[in-house]
Amino acid sequence: MTDFPVSRRGLLGGLTMAGAMTAPRGTAAAPGKSWDYVVVGAGVFGAWTAWTLRRRRARVLLVDAWGPAHARASSGGETRLIRTEYAGDPLYTRMAWDSLAEWRSLSARHENALFHQVGALYIFPRDDAGIDRSIALQRALGIPVEKLPVADMHRRWPQLSYADITLGVYQPTMGALMARRSVQALVTEFVAAGGEYRQMEILPPRAQGQGLSGIEASDGRTLSAGRYVFACGPWLPRLFPDVVGARIAPSRQDVFFFAPDPGDARFGEASLPAWVDMSSADLHYGFPDIESRGFKVALDAHGPKIDPDTADRRIGDQALADVRAYLARRFPALAQRPLAESRVCQYENSDNGDLLIDRHPGWGNVWIVGGGSGHGFKHGPAVGRYVAGLTDGAAAEPRFLLAAHAPHGERPA
Numbered sequence: 308m309t310d311f312p313v314s315r316r317g318l319l320g321g322l323t324m325a326g327a328m329t330a331p332r333g334t335a336a337a338p339g340k341s342w343d344y345v346v347v348g349a350g351v352f353g354a355w356t357a358w359t360l361r362r363r364r365a366r367v368l369l370v371d372a373w374g375p376a377h378a379r380a381s382s383g384g385e386t387r388l389i390r391t392e393y394a395g396d397p398l399y400t401r402m403a404w405d406s407l408a409e410w411r412s413l414s415a416r417h418e419n420a421l422f423h424q425v426g427a428l429y430i431f432p433r434d435d436a437g438i439d440r441s442i443a444l445q446r447a448l449g450i451p452v453e454k455l456p457v458a459d460m461h462r463r464w465p466q467l468s469y470a471d472i473t474l475g476v477y478q479p480t481m482g483a484l485m486a487r488r489s490v491q492a493l494v495t496e497f498v499a500a501g502g503e504y505r506q507m508e509i510l511p512p513r514a515q516g517q518g519l520s521g522i523e524a525s526d527g528r529t530l531s532a533g534r535y536v537f538a539c540g541p542w543l544p545r546l547f548p549d550v551v552g553a554r555i556a557p558s559r560q561d562v563f564f565f566a567p568d569p570g571d572a573r574f575g576e577a578s579l580p581a582w583v584d585m586s587s588a589d590l591h592y593g594f595p596d597i598e599s600r601g602f603k604v605a606l607d608a609h610g611p612k613i614d615p616d617t618a619d620r621r622i623g624d625q626a627l628a629d630v631r632a633y634l635a636r637r638f639p640a641l642a643q644r645p646l647a648e649s650r651v652c653q654y655e656n657s658d659n660g661d662l663l664i665d666r667h668p669g670w671g672n673v674w675i676v677g678g679g680s681g682h683g684f685k686h687g688p689a690v691g692r693y694v695a696g697l698t699d700g701a702a703a704e705p706r707f708l709l710a711a712h713a714p715h716g717e718r719p720a
């Protein structure tokens with residue numbers, strides 16, 4: 308959080324300083340091309356990729372059909388949790404921890420906080436060795452983590468009912484990223500630093516030999532760059548039906564915001580961390596009332612398949628009844644409070660939850676970036692850096708490759 312407004316001069320200065328590090332291999336202007344890179348998709352992955360490439364002094368055009376972090380993009384929600392609790396998976400634990408530093412820095416450059424350090428609390432029905440392994444991994448990286456008995460949690464957060472819970476894991480330095488505003492702030496910085504942004508729809512690219520010489524927009528214009536990055540979230544299967552296809556399956560996810568009692572500060576960000584309830588396989592999670600939107604609660608279980616363009620985004624009565632029944636068990640004071648707002652978003656699920664980031668198998672100058680699978684937002688800064696490196700010849704992470712992702716339905720998710 309900062310209390311000074313961002314100035315264009317300060318911004319440009321900061322980015323220029325950063326960009327004045329060595330220009331990486333391969334970012335020299337592509338001869339005869341308008342840009343070194345066109346990045347398609349201004350969600351969290353495309354925005355961080357474009358920002359990082361521009362910081363490396365590449366000429367970058369970022370385009371989006373509906374605008375950065377628009378209402379139907381997966382990045383378009385109010386808040387996203389950043390946490391390093393990844394069940395002991397070193398890859399995502401490190402990516403999240405590295406990314407947090409960059410999110411903090413982005414937040415500090417803007418007048419209104421983009422990161423709220425409310426902490427993150429996991430509540431578990433029983434202890435097991437995996438919890439300790441994950442804590443050990445995080446502590447080895449210097450991440451503050453506390454393992455808490457129920458009595459401690461009850462003293463600190465009496466708003467929760469802990470009936471079936473035996474312990475908690477609390478990460479005091481984690482919290483909430485203001486999703487939509489963060490992406491929009493990043494695109495503003497990108498443009499202020501000399502990047503170009505346009506609102507336009509790109510058509511599915513067509514076969515052109517070993518690489519693309521241009522991509523077509525729906526208004527008939529052709530964009531020509533040295534390299535192309537497609538970070539199109541749940542729309543990737545539509546753009547690349549043969550290569551991505553069923554490797555990404557968007558699922559409907561309902562999100563609810565409830566209004567606490569008037570004057571009740573127990574559910575505000577000073578009183579309650581973000582939380583994840585591990586007591587069922589479906590995982591409810593939520594946030595305190597941040598920026599007065601209301602107390603947020605959602606279910607992590609994958610909802611029905613969804614078409615991001617045509618889906619009916621109204622909340623059903625049954626879904627609301629289910630979430631009220633959950634609140635009655637865990638946050639009883641909120642169970643009958645008014646629904647302040649609801650949203651329907653979509654996860655862009657890979658078959659195993661790993662990110663899907665790879666070079667197109669047929670076109671050497673095209674990269675596909677997606678598969679955030681309900682946990683990708685926090686990794687935006689790390690993904691931007693990774694993709695910038697990858698397009699410049701850096702080694703690939705095997706878990707992200709197309710070959711590591713089966714189409715849904717071909718083997719168990």
Ligand SMILES: Cc1cc2nc3c(=O)[nH]c(=O)nc-3n(C[C@H](O)[C@H](O)[C@H](O)COP(=O)(O)OP(=O)(O)OC[C@H]3O[C@@H](n4cnc5c(N)ncnc54)[C@H](O)[C@@H]3O)c2cc1C
Nearest residue numbers: 348350351352372381382388509540652679682683684685
């Ligand atoms: C309800 C919900 C809760 C979540 N909670 C968390 C969380 O707590 N923590 C976390 O880390 N992650 C979370 N996630 C996951 C995270 O938000 C996503 O993984 C991430 O936002 C995906 O970003 P993206 O850039 O890949 O896709 P998107 O944000 O969908 O961006 C893709 C963009 O591509 C554009 N596009 C598509 N096709 C075209 C085209 N043909 N031409 C031009 N533009 C095009 C779209 O308009 C869109 O803006 C959550 C997701 C949801 C839905």
